[in-house]
Amino acid sequence: MKNKKRTTIYDIAEKLNITASSVSRALNNSNYVNENTKKLILKTAEELNYKRNTLASNLRKGHSKTIGIVVPRINQNFFSNVIAGIEEATYQKDYNLIICQSSESQNKEIKCVNTLINQHVDCIVISVSVDGTDYQHLQNVLDHGIQLIQFDRVADELETLKVINDNEQASFEAVSHMIEQGYKRISLLEGPQNLQIFRQRKIGYLNALKKYDLPIIDELIVENAWTKELGAEATRKLLSLSEPPDAIFASTSDFSALGVLEVATAMGFKVPSQLGICGYSNEAFTELTSPSITTIDQFSSYMGKTIANLYFQEMENKEEIEVVPKIISIKPKLIIRSSTKKNGD
Amino acid sequence: MKNKKRTTIYDIAEKLNITASSVSRALNNSNYVNENTKKLILKTAEELNYKRNTLASNLRKGHSKTIGIVVPRINQNFFSNVIAGIEEATYQKDYNLIICQSSESQNKEIKCVNTLINQHVDCIVISVSVDGTDYQHLQNVLDHGIQLIQFDRVADELETLKVINDNEQASFEAVSHMIEQGYKRISLLEGPQNLQIFRQRKIGYLNALKKYDLPIIDELIVENAWTKELGAEATRKLLSLSEPPDAIFASTSDFSALGVLEVATAMGFKVPSQLGICGYSNEAFTELTSPSITTIDQFSSYMGKTIANLYFQEMENKEEIEVVPKIISIKPKLIIRSSTKKNGD
DNA sequence: TTGTATTCTGCAATCGATTGTCGAAATTAT
């Protein structure tokens, strides 16, 4: 694959005996070029199969019409849906997406962010990795004059644009629903508490217990049970307690809820009559398990569109107004399925 | 968000009273710069929070260390896994990924490809959209000296690098398996026949019937049933036939297999005893339905890595050897689950 | 001290597109 020489505006100019400036103007549809020459230039460009060199153009213009995205995992449903949503909205405005995955490692996340800064992206959209504690690299993005939008998993101490879900409210509703169904000893599988989303979900859980005057039982709250395997392991322990829970809220993900379901079934617990289960995220499979799993839908693709639109909106104001940190909160929706229908309605 | 001026090598040069050349050399770890000045430059770069402008660098160097990817849908399991695989392999070599989705429209696909050409990507990795018939835009990629790798859904008439699954063989094995389980009237849900993958799957099906001396029954072969809805619709018709099939091979996707399962269950057909079902792709949910669905795993993430490595390998040879069209075929694996266990082993 | 080799550094061109400035040509007004 030898690198054939590509036609440039100079080639077009030379062929027509004019200067590159005119070619550039014609290609950018400027008025300051004769209608006829413009047509001629366009025709010649077509003939020579000319393609603009975006690199050169961006270098000159000082921006790249590119948005960088950093997520923990590209192939996780929630994230790929958000990305698809962003893509849809940005595509129309001729923006490109550069996508990186941090693989849940802050080290890699930092490298990704640096690459994106080097690339002169106009905006970085990020959902931070699970092991993050320090956010200097995000501050750095801001220092370079690059727009930064955090979503879902956000570093709350950083004042940036944020698009999040109302985790606390969703969690509160989910647990309230379970209580209303008659569950009394509801266990919480919680995620790493350095992430705001997991803290908020816990608060929602606690608030619901409080509202219904249920006691907080420490042995029913399990830290760090946020994968299928960890969820399964936690369930094994919980269901072996002298007083096991009658419901488990896998606030971390549907995957951990799936772990719960499998272990519970294997141990002979009937779902939902003996054990209620609620997950988080509305992964496609939650509809297909038996019983189907109650969960929370985060409107992931809509979230992506929201992120993109937020960016465009901020761009329009960029000259006039000093950027204020803005937070858009999307209200997730509780999807009630069989796994929590103790009443059997 | 005002665009703060970023530090350049000139800023560093000025501060140290040297020229930008030396700074550049130091940053690229060239030998032709004094050890001490090199250290000083590196230190100053750090202090000024210097970040290389990749745009300028790439423009000068004539390549972008970027790979463009075009897939029908980012958020489809198979594709997002392939992308994740590519990302993993390319990340280590400091390559970036620009990702586009064609949304199954060839028009958008063409636009995406053009954007990527403009971006001077070094390689384009593509799985074509379902409505594709003309592949001039892919030829154009080649004409611009850009490496082109097709995967999964490939335009077979174009001589490029390809990474595909052995669809024919996989399909043959799946149908053979069903026949061996005792199914005799096996229906085929086929995908749009302009795509090679679907043609190959049909051939595999036909070959299996032939091998076992089963007749080809036209009314059991349904065109264009490649979504969940179309699969469901097709099943409704099939199961209403005077002589309905005793098995359905949803060669298009697991989604259509899911449609089959739901309709069959609703119509009172027992799976697998009265009706066998086999899907394609090994989507996560196939394990979770009841009964779980027999399907074919395509090693998607491995496929991604293979694609990336193929590119790097070709790059190494690029000077010496003329590029020959090369096809890497990955053998998918039949995953036998409950939905085809007529024998009940 | 002179000569040769080696290490370092600066100059200037280059990648391709864009854009402010200025003068020439064409058009309109007087």
Next chain:
DNA sequence: ATAATTTCGACAATCGATTGCAGAATACAA
């Protein structure tokens, strides 16, 4: 026909990093 105005296109600088070439500085040997 002359002046005033508009339209058009060329020139050259610019974006930031890289690199071939040449010359300066230093080290070392004779």
